[in-house]
Amino acid sequence: MNSQHEQAWIDAYINGLIAPEDLAPLENRLRESAEFRARFRRHLALDANLRQTTDVFASEATAADGSRAKVLPFRKGKAPFVWGTLAAAACLGLGAFLVSTHFTPSTDAPAVATLIQTDNCRWEGTALPTLVDSRLGSGVLSLVQGIATLQFESGAVVTIEAPSRLELVDAMHCRLLEGSAIADVPESAHGFVIDTQDLKVVDLGTKFAVTTGATGYSQVRVFEGEVDVLGLPGSDRKRLVTGQGANVGGATRVPDHEMPRPRQAAEPVQESGGWTGIMTSHGRGADAYVRRGPEAPRGTDPLLMVKHTHLEEGLNNERRAILTFDLSQRKPIEVQEAQLVLDIKASGLGFSTLVPDDSKFAVYGLLDESRDGWDEDSIAWDNLPGSTDAGLVPEQTRKLAEFWIPRGGAGGTFVIRSDEFAPFIREDTNGLVTFLIVRETSETHPSGLVHAFASKEHPTGRPPVLRIR
Numbered sequence: 001m002n003s004q005h006e007q008a009w010i011d012a013y014i015n016g017l018i019a020p021e022d023l024a025p026l027e028n029r030l031r032e033s034a035e036f037r038a039r040f041r042r043h044l045a046l047d048a049n050l051r052q053t054t055d056v057f058a059s060e061a062t063a064a065d066g067s068r069a070k071v072l073p074f075r076k077g078k079a080p081f082v083w084g085t086l087a088a089a090a091c092l093g094l095g096a097f098l099v100s101t102h103f104t105p106s107t108d109a110p111a112v113a114t115l116i117q118t119d120n121c122r123w124e125g126t127a128l129p130t131l132v133d134s135r136l137g138s139g140v141l142s143l144v145q146g147i148a149t150l151q152f153e154s155g156a157v158v159t160i161e162a163p164s165r166l167e168l169v170d171a172m173h174c175r176l177l178e179g180s181a182i183a184d185v186p187e188s189a190h191g192f193v194i195d196t197q198d199l200k201v202v203d204l205g206t207k208f209a210v211t212t213g214a215t216g217y218s219q220v221r222v223f224e225g226e227v228d229v230l231g232l233p234g235s236d237r238k239r240l241v242t243g244q245g246a247n248v249g250g251a252t253r254v255p256d257h258e259m260p261r262p263r264q265a266a267e268p269v270q271e272s273g274g275w276t277g278i279m280t281s282h283g284r285g286a287d288a289y290v291r292r293g294p295e296a297p298r299g300t301d302p303l304l305m306v307k308h309t310h311l312e313e314g315l316n317n318e319r320r321a322i323l324t325f326d327l328s329q330r331k332p333i334e335v336q337e338a339q340l341v342l343d344i345k346a347s348g349l350g351f352s353t354l355v356p357d358d359s360k361f362a363v364y365g366l367l368d369e370s371r372d373g374w375d376e377d378s379i380a381w382d383n384l385p386g387s388t389d390a391g392l393v394p395e396q397t398r399k400l401a402e403f404w405i406p407r408g409g410a411g412g413t414f415v416i417r418s419d420e421f422a423p424f425i426r427e428d429t430n431g432l433v434t435f436l437i438v439r440e441t442s443e444t445h446p447s448g449l450v451h452a453f454a455s456k457e458h459p460t461g462r463p464p465v466l467r468i469r
Contacts, residue, residue: 112138120407128140147407155189164179180346207222208221225242276467280323284373288304288379289320299376300376302458310442310443320387355444359405361402364392
């Protein structure tokens with residue numbers, strides 16, 4: 001690695017031009033070389049000083065501790081053009097105008113925890129360092145992809161799963177703002193506390209898990225030992241022991257300010273390249289999920305939940321999703337290509353840490369067109385088209401695509417491509433096409449993750465989209 005290449009990295013990072021694929025090598029170089037850390041720190045300090053002289057970025061102008069530096073994806077700010085800063089930067093060889101960057105400020109605050117392990121992690125909006133072995137003070141960690149494990153100074157070990165936001169309060173206390181966390185608490189940390197917006201969980205020597213989220217609900221599960229839970233309806237304090245759990249709210253509760261939007265017709269969207277996007281909210285389109293057993297219809301829920309298990313104690317957690325798209329304004333016979341687009345969301349149910357591998361899903365097309373007109377208000381496990389208790393009916397369905405969601409995978413848009421979509425659509429004769437989504441990999445733990453996608457009722461996510469051209 002020559003110094004010219006290293007300097008190009010530094011300049012690109014400061015100017016917001018560093019390629020995403022260069023972030024990990026840059027972090028590795030910072031970890032390996034004390035000389036490079038010092039140079040990186042000097043340039044960040046110089047950048048900070050230039051900002052301070054213009055009073056434009058005074059609040060962000062603190063030099064990094066290079067030994068702990070963590071490179072975060074760059075986001076350009078909206079600062080005004082300042083000629084003096086530009087001139088100074090150019091004279092000093094730092095390239096173009098220095099806009100907003102992120103680095104870890106030095107601090108004398110005591111350490112609360114240490115980041116001891118990461119798996120396929122991506123962080124966003126986090127001021128705390130995120131390199132393995134980083135010592136962390138109080139603050140918020142925002143994990144948007146992967147799984148990360150922290151060891152608190154008290155000895156408590158907490159693993160968070162994306163998407164999660166965890167506030168570190170002190171060595172005996174953290175607050176789960178959103179997402180999922182599993183805590184393994186030794187005797188030295190008895191009394192360790194995890195808060196959510198609904199609950200307070202006090203450890204009494206145990207391994208337990210907590211979830212909370214905007215479209216989920218607060219959930220506690222005890223794997224070993226016991227905890228006290230405060231905040232449950234009708235109880236000031238409840239003791240839970242091995243194998244027990246407690247929930248607050250319905251499975252798809254949302255805050256009042258994010259109540260599901262009313263169903264509205266969404267016209268097909270004309271996209272570039274000849275593509276047309278058709279949502280389940282258009283025309284006679286519909287989406288829902290069903291759960292094994294005598295569950296109430298789920299056609300108005302903001303999430304489409306999918307899970308597969310052979311475990312006897314978790315059989316009633318089996319879930320399948322169904323999507324119908326209205327193509328009556330199009331000519332299905334002319335469709336040459338098609339894609340299915342889903343927004344992945346946190347379900348607030350189960351834990352990715354307890355899923356040993358990536359999860360495999362399949363999309364099936366419904367062949368029986370007489371069942372395309374299923375009703376969201378009455379759809380249930382026992383009347384799901386093309387489906388029986390044992391699985392999908394081969395004579396009534398056709399497998400069109402497979403896709404994988406990585407362990408610890410986060411939210412975001414997921415595009416499913418298959419050469420089988422277009423031929424299936426061309427066979428349509430009634431203007432409706434219906435897809436069934438199932439998970440093919442089975443659970444290995446009763447509290448394994450329930451995957452979820454945004455439905456057309458989700459307050460912030462995009463409904464399922466069928467893109468055709």
